Amino acid sequence: MDEVFRLQADVLKTLANSRRLEIIHLLAEGPCEVNRLAEAIGISQPNVSQHLAVLRAGGIVEAERDGREMHYRLSDPEIIVACETMRGVLVRRISRISAVAGQAAEAARALEAATDAAEAGAGRPTEAEPGKAPAGGSTD
Numbered sequence: 001m002d003e004v005f006r007l008q009a010d011v012l013k014t015l016a017n018s019r020r021l022e023i024i025h026l027l028a029e030g031p032c033e034v035n036r037l038a039e040a041i042g043i044s045q046p047n048v049s050q051h052l053a054v055l056r057a058g059g060i061v062e063a064e065r066d067g068r069e070m071h072y073r074l075s076d077p078e079i080i081v082a083c084e085t086m087r088g089v090l091v092r093r094i095s096r097i098s099a100v101a102g103q104a105a106e107a108a109r110a111l112e113a114a115t116d117a118a119e120a121g122a123g124r125p126t127e128a129e130p131g132k133a134p135a136g137g138s139t140d
Helices: 003-015 018-027 033-041 045-057 078-122
Strands: 061-066 070-073
Touching: 003 018, 003 045, 018 033, 018 045, 018 061, 018 070, 018 078, 033 045, 033 070, 045 061
Parallel strands: none
Antiparallel strands: 061 070
């Protein structure tokens, strides 16, 4: 197996968490401290720290100490490009699925209306065309 494929799989495993993706999108705006990330995402600071540790181990983010604060940033700005590309693929997929679901719902409504009309018509006698006998009748 190509080593790059193995590395890519490792990076994708690291990214395979919605909270980590949120963190990456926030860090795409610029370096940030753990407490600001925690506040922005709405999770605890220790939880953000755990996610950042995984992202650091995967080479996705880097940390830089500034006094008592650690500032985290993306290790490569192209990481967000890859994430946005996949996000775009998923948004388009959702749009297509929604469109198909909308068409299916419209077809179901049309079928229901046709069925209702057919059932309503089945209970009423029909008028015979000129020169023809009514259904089940004779021309005599």
